[in-house]
Amino acid sequence: MNSGRAQSGGRGSRNGLIAQLVARLHREVRYTGVEFGEASLVPRRPAEVLARRYGDCKDKAALLVALLRAAGVPAHVALLNVSDIDLDAKLPSMGDFDHAIVYVPPAGSAPALWIDATNPSTTVGELPGSDVDRRALVASARSEGLIKTPAGASGQSVIRETCRVLLGESGYPRIIERTEAKGAAARVFRHGWSISPRKALEEQFTTYVKETYQAKSLARFDVGTPADLTKASGVRPATIGRRRARWESATAPLRRRFR
Numbered sequence: 001m002n003s004g005r006a007q008s009g010g011r012g013s014r015n016g017l018i019a020q021l022v023a024r025l026h027r028e029v030r031y032t033g034v035e036f037g038e039a040s041l042v043p044r045r046p047a048e049v050l051a052r053r054y055g056d057c058k059d060k061a062a063l064l065v066a067l068l069r070a071a072g073v074p075a076h077v078a079l080l081n082v083s084d085i086d087l088d089a090k091l092p093s094m095g096d097f098d099h100a101i102v103y104v105p106p107a108g109s110a111p112a113l114w115i116d117a118t119n120p121s122t123t124v125g126e127l128p129g130s131d132v133d134r135r136a137l138v139a140s141a142r143s144e145g146l147i148k149t150p151a152g153a154s155g156q157s158v159i160r161e162t163c164r165v166l167l168g169e170s171g172y173p174r175i176i177e178r179t180e181a182k183g184a185a186a187r188v189f190r191h192g193w194s195i196s197p198r199k200a201l202e203e204q205f206t207t208y209v210k211e212t213y214q215a216k217s218l219a220r221f222d223v224g225t226p227a228d229l230t231k232a233s234g235v236r237p238a239t240i241g242r243r244r245a246r247w248e249s250a251t252a253p254l255r256r257r258f259r
Contacts (some may be wrong), residue, residue, distance in 0.1 A: 029049060
């Protein structure tokens with residue numbers, strides 16, 4: 001896996017490089033927990049994780065840290081608790097930690113980043129709900145105590161739907177409907193589309209246009225590449241069809257499916 005080198009252009013170039021490495025990690029190393037004996041506490045070496053093409057949270061976090069450092073981006077493993085009440089800042093113990101993520105310290109104008117290497121639906125700069133606003137121990141010689149992961153800000157989870165109605169000479173309209181999402185909403189879309197077979201999505205869209213627009217059949221649809229985190233956050237348009245005429249629609253049926 002060729003990590004490349006960080007450029008000196010600031011926030012955009014750094015985040016773009018990190019996003020590429022994270023996306024490739026998700027493609028090439030699946031998240032699987034095999035935690036027996038020493039493996040329950042000690043991460044495997046990055047080379048071993050790459051060779052096996054799977055690893056648990058600490059394996060993937062350690063591998064991502066190695067890739068980032070090789071690319072010139074300082075990074076550290078961070079430990080936290082995601083399955084219980086938050087850690088006691090005064091009396092944390094090793095047994096309290098049950099998850100490992102990655103911390104990238106701020107650099108110039110670029111802010112600090114937290115990355116969960118086990119969640120393929122989360123873009124760089126976002127954390128899944130289980131990781132937000134949690135006390136974490138950054139594995140760095142400069143750490144002096146626990147620090148909080150970012151809290152989820154209001155307004156970050158958004159779904160925007162637009163609908164255009166185009167009237168043709170035949171008298172039957174053509175509808176173009178597009179749904180875009182960001183934040184937690186986008187993560188739900190990405191996850192659902194990534195694990196659903198195309199035929200299942202086609203059936204879902206067909207049901208939607210028949211019920212909503214009285215459509216006779218589905219013309220076509222497109223959900224882009226949900227697993228590609230280098231793309232902009234959100235979803236791509238999809239196109240669909242109608243009774244005795246072509247209608248175009250998008251991703252709205254999945255909102256109901258994944259609520």
